Amino acid sequence: MAACNSSSICSSIRSPERIRHIHRPLSLISSSNVCLLRRDAISVSAGRIVACFASKDRALPRIAAGSAPAMVPAQQEAEARVSTVVEVGLGDRSYPIYIGSGLLDVPDLLQRHVAGKRVLVVTNTSIAPLYLERVVEALTNGNSNISVDSVILPDGEKYKNMETMMQVFDKAIKSRMDRRCTFVALGGGVIGDLCGFAAATYVRGVNFIQIPTTLMAQVDSSVGGKTGINHPLAKNMIGAFYQPQCVLIDTDTLNTLPDRELASGIAEIVKYGLIRDADFFEWQEKNMHALLARDPNALAYAIKRSCENKAEVVSLDEKESGLRATLNLGHTFGHAIEAGFGYGQWLHGEAVAAGMVMAVEMSYRLGWIDGTIVERVLNILNQAKLPTSPPEMMTVELFKAAMAVDKKVADGVLRLILLKGPIGGCVFTADFDQKALDDTLLAFCRR
Ligand SMILES: NC(=O)c1ccc[n+]([C@@H]2O[C@H](COP(=O)([O-])OP(=O)(O)OC[C@H]3O[C@@H](n4cnc5c(N)ncnc54)[C@H](O)[C@@H]3O)[C@@H](O)[C@H]2O)c1
Ligand SMILES: [Zn+2]
Numbered sequence: 001m002a003a004c005n006s007s008s009i010c011s012s013i014r015s016p017e018r019i020r021h022i023h024r025p026l027s028l029i030s031s032s033n034v035c036l037l038r039r040d041a042i043s044v045s046a047g048r049i050v051a052c053f054a055s056k057d058r059a060l061p062r063i064a065a066g067s068a069p070a071m072v073p074a075q076q077e078a079e080a081r082v083s084t085v086v087e088v089g090l091g092d093r094s095y096p097i098y099i100g101s102g103l104l105d106v107p108d109l110l111q112r113h114v115a116g117k118r119v120l121v122v123t124n125t126s127i128a129p130l131y132l133e134r135v136v137e138a139l140t141n142g143n144s145n146i147s148v149d150s151v152i153l154p155d156g157e158k159y160k161n162m163e164t165m166m167q168v169f170d171k172a173i174k175s176r177m178d179r180r181c182t183f184v185a186l187g188g189g190v191i192g193d194l195c196g197f198a199a200a201t202y203v204r205g206v207n208f209i210q211i212p213t214t215l216m217a218q219v220d221s222s223v224g225g226k227t228g229i230n231h232p233l234a235k236n237m238i239g240a241f242y243q244p245q246c247v248l249i250d251t252d253t254l255n256t257l258p259d260r261e262l263a264s265g266i267a268e269i270v271k272y273g274l275i276r277d278a279d280f281f282e283w284q285e286k287n288m289h290a291l292l293a294r295d296p297n298a299l300a301y302a303i304k305r306s307c308e309n310k311a312e313v314v315s316l317d318e319k320e321s322g323l324r325a326t327l328n329l330g331h332t333f334g335h336a337i338e339a340g341f342g343y344g345q346w347l348h349g350e351a352v353a354a355g356m357v358m359a360v361e362m363s364y365r366l367g368w369i370d371g372t373i374v375e376r377v378l379n380i381l382n383q384a385k386l387p388t389s390p391p392e393m394m395t396v397e398l399f400k401a402a403m404a405v406d407k408k409v410a411d412g413v414l415r416l417i418l419l420k421g422p423i424g425g426c427v428f429t430a431d432f433d434q435k436a437l438d439d440t441l442l443a444f445c446r447r
Pocket of ligand 2: 220268331348352
């Protein structure tokens with residue numbers, strides 16, 4: 001795929017859907033444990049491309065432009081179906097996120113990212129009957145060279161473990177998949193994380209494509225290369241950073257997603273607004289009803305904007321030395337809820353929603369934000385019908401026990417993502433008054 005290589009904003013594309021070229025020195029974000037990260041504060045100057053996107057009515061002008069190689073008709077047709085491409089800028093491991101309606105029926109988009117002739121599609125018992133056939137068709141249509149195998153795993157977070165991953169390896173080895181094969185994750189975050197980790201480790205790493213089918217996976221888990229499985233004692237504890245070749249988001253797959261799963265994904269969308277994108281947060285306040293009603297344009301916009309935010313963060317801090325940790329707003333409290341309440345009782349986004357309220361409340365207790373922000377966060381999550389407090393069984397002790405083993409603990413010190421200043425500003429820090437944390441836990445727990 002051709003990429004823009006000019007060093008300024010492409011003013012030929014209509015605002016606000018402009019192609020952006022964004023550069024921010026890493027030193028700004030990793031020199032201390034505090035980083036203010038408002039998206040609108042990003043300096044735009046010469047540098048490598050972090051995010052690239054195009055408006056729907058001007059499908060991919062950057063591909064057609066200038067010195068880009070001439071495309072064959074199948075490629076052109078494929079580009080025309082894509083309404084947005086967000087580029088994750090990671091040097092020679094950069095990759096596109098294609099976002100659009102009906103993309104599962106565009107063979108060229110997938111086939112251009114398949115290396116070799118063998119593909120293993122990894123999916124689960126719920127998604128296979130809905131989408132597997134179409135994905136196999138897209139992978140093989142017009143290309144008899146490609147042979148596709150699939151492995152259909154049991155559905156659920158509790159199967160995101162070593163035993164289930166072994167089923168993927170069993171299938172790959174029995175099918176004699178070699179180094180040049182491609183693993184395709186077709187499903188939500190559980191399948192994406194597990195399949196990605198399998199791809200990272202099978203014969204020390206094979207090609208990997210993400211086809212996320214939940215809102216959670218489309219706005220968050222499929223982007224950025226965090227892959228892994230759970231250990232019985234801790235969630236997502238075993239894994240690898242491993243980037244896909246591409247992410248293909250067919251927004252139509254959301255039509256079959258249950259309402260509760262949709263709302264779970266909305267929690268992560270709200271998160272992007274709070275940590276770095278005040279305009280996006282305001283847009284959400286005005287358009288939450290449209291998102292819940294599954295308005296295709298509203299969903300496509302929210303997915304695009306979320307992917308842009310995540311792509312920017314990942315390209316600046318792939319391995320989470322500072323900036324990337326801010327994507328975990330509410331997650332320290334949320335993971336404690338998931339572990340304390342039992343995995344699968346609440347969906348990830350539900351736990352994160354309650355966790356964000358706790359982080360926001362703590363920020364307020366510290367005097368770092370004003371009360372109107374607390375109100376706005378409660379309002380938007382209530383609108384989305386997401387929980388705004390932890391389940392009643394959660395105790396201060398349960399929170400503290402889970403927080404002690406949080407991945408953001410460094411040298412025994414807990415670091416949290418907290419809001420500071422206007423919406424869009426946040427810090428990742430261990431430098432907070434412990435009393436504010438204790439008071440917050442007491443305020444949300446019965447004992
Ligand atoms: N890697 C990351 O950066 C990252 C980020 C956020 C979350 N995660 C992980 O993602 C997981 C949660 O992901 P999730 O919320 O997608 O859960 P999930 O993968 O369990 O999917 C939720 C449910 O929806 C079903 N489903 C999926 N797509 C469907 C569709 N189109 N129609 C009907 N049903 C469909 C699934 O079979 C499942 O039952 C957690 O394990 C979490 O740790 C990872
Ligand atoms: Zn999350």
